[in-house]
Amino acid sequence: MEYPLKKNQPVVVKEEKALTPFQVKLRLFLKNKLAVTGAVIVLLFILLAIFAPLIAPYGIREQDLTKRLLPPSGNNWFGTDDFGRDIFSRVIFGARISLWVGFFSVLGSVIVGSFLGILAGYYGRWVDTIISRIFDIMLAFPSILLAIAIVSILGPSLQNALIAIAVINIPNFGRLIRSKVLSVKQEEYITAAKAVGMKDSRILFVHILPNSLSPIIVQSTLAIGTAIIEAAALGFLGLGAEAPNPEWGKMLADSKQYLVQAPWTLIFPGLAIMLTVLGFNLMGDGFRDALDPKGKH
Template sequence: MSGQVTNISPQIPKVQTEDEQVISPWKEAWRTYRKNKVALIGLGIVSFFILLAIFADFIAPYGFKETELANKHIPPSAAHWLGTDEFGRDILSRIIYGARISLWVGFSAVSGSIIVGSFLGILAGYYGKWVDAIISRMFDILLAFPSILLAIAIVAMLGPSLQNALIAIAIINIPTFGRLLRSRVLSVKEEEYITAAKAIGMKDARILFHHVLPNSMAPIIVQGTLAIATAIIEAAALGFLGLGAQPPAPEWGKMLADSKDFIIQAPWTVFFPGISIMLTVLGFNLMGDGLRDALDPRMKN
């Protein structure tokens, strides 16, 4: 008796290749970012200064307040790798502790600018009409003044201190993020999913914070990274003018101001704080350029 033999071969599931797998936009952005060697250098520089700031108490060989007048203006040596200043304070230790101040000012000021500017920008872009008119005119007024002069005016009214310098830097950067979010919201709110959310009766607050804001974060992240570099320069400028951190705080701009009279006698007292500012700003700028390339769809092939 013959019967038909059925071929019962096991079905092997098809394995998706890496290109066929669904990758989240943020993972795709990170993959793109890792391919940018210059951006990785920027990330490395920023990470280096962040680690200095976090572990300053363990890395710095001396306290930033320790003075020894007998050792003033000692050139770089085994005991003081970057030399000493006019009070005999170790410059390396002050630069390490100064990283805390500069990074704290940069991150705090930009965070405040992002929060306030994004809130105002979202309101202006989403509601339009008189709300947009009022907020946009506020931005125009702030942008009408040169940023550093406006910061000086604000600190002059509030009084010279690091906290007031931080407030001033945050205020002058609000219009940048506000106008960026406004333009982004004007585009996003016309998308079909926003129209669908309105059609089912979703409240404006939920639409704004669950749909509009998440889809507007990419340009904010890029601009925020670049703004940190600008904030560090502005903090150093205010410190150089005596309107920022006050002695004995080891703020890099203040260190430059205190050493400007000794640039011929002890050039290392100016060079090393200046190179610290330059490297930190360079790191954030390189990192911001890499984030722009990774997050902006127009920059991808």
Template sequence: MTQLSINQSSDTIAIHEVSGPWRDAWKAFRKNKTALLGLGLILFFIIIAIIAPYIAPYGYKDQQLMDRLKPPSSAHWFGTDDFGRDLFTRVLFGARISLWVGFFSVIGSIVVGTVLGILAGYYGKWADMLISRLFDIVLAFPSILLAIAIVAILGPSLQNALYAIAIVNIPTYGRLVRAKVLSLKNEEYIMSAKAIGMKNNRILFSHILPNSLTPIIVQGTLGIATAIIEAAALGFLGLGAQPPDPEWGKMLSDSRQFIQKAPWTVVFPGVSIMLTVLGFNLMGDGLRDVLDPRMKN
């Protein structure tokens, strides 16, 4: 978007670029090479997750027992597992599962955590005390152990693993939003909105929530990486995706007894997890550098 201004003394037209916070943030983000690398890794895995059915040479369930534990070759780029299934195909489809769990568990955590954080921070008193104590109780347990307990109660499945990951991460976003709301609700423009009779709901959605998005975006990006690791951990323990779904953590668990005999069965799922998590971490760090005013010179 550009703005035209006419200089009448010289009869020339000067074109000035209109800047905004998000435009400036994108410009600064593009200058961060490591953040762009992270974005590239994320886009790469998103693309292969989308086109997996079209580029996979085999079905991820197809078993060829005569070809079990074959090393990488032109027929099987990543080799085969102990059931003769093509690892390249299973890694491609595994990207779908890991990204699906990562994105939707974080979205669930953000939605619930943001609502609770706003209620606690804006209304205070008994609402703040009740919600804050609830957050403290959840945070008193190690996140992976609490997720294991939740899945053990609900039953092992990928969907229940998603629920568990979302639940254990709600306090992270709730406390982040609560702290932001506490700092915003005493600002002059919020006090002015109250003085003119603006309703609380409008203040929350028009002023409080938009100004709380920056830390949510940064933490959400980093949270996806954490969610992918937690999903892989649950899958490794047999509490996440169930056979024959090609979840990366489950693939590592099934192949751990073949580490010496067929190391490729462990290397490719492990590297996939590492690169995906690295991508979100690099991008999250870049977003924090760009969006956090304290990180700017």
């Protein structure tokens, strides 16, 4: 039952608490169902990688030749490979390798690429010319061929594959941060910082870099998925992880001759790659929509 207001009774209006910029971006991200789905997929694989020893029913090197190439069953959910090893256990542990390569290769690309991009965009002139030409030369080569060349020089191994993937992605981050710096350095607060005699290093890393993080976050998320594919490609070619490490690309290479006889040996590592990359791509799209100041929300 509603009671009418008495005469001269003050009307109390509840003021909504203002949201912080972070809360606004988070709310926009959570409204994107595909982005949330991608985040759930990525979180699932991260948890599988962290708790792999507790989840995996068998050891990754545990062989039983009497059970080789068995189809999926209650004892072996994803079947067994040509050495009788449990594919489910190896796929779970493979998440550790793929995510490790993806995260740290992109981290290296971000650090080096952002540093070079900031220098090129802020100082311009000959510094910009030299760095930009280096980026152009690197981008002139197909990324996977450049990665193969680097691994061939350094020697086939998982660590060298990580280095190669980090190197081939440096120009992408460098050019991205350069373009952002070119616009940010024209802002009035940067001009004011220069006017009061602030050091270039402080201007670059305290004022310009934090205001250039949005595109880096989006590109980093998308680049992790790409790095996982590149690591799988190098592993498939025998230039990445070495046996018996359960790297997804290496698992595909070892099982390609059993495509007709035992297709599950390829299907499940391939699905793991597909789902992980899909998760990062959906997250990247969600971050782009949430962090884009010009987006229509």
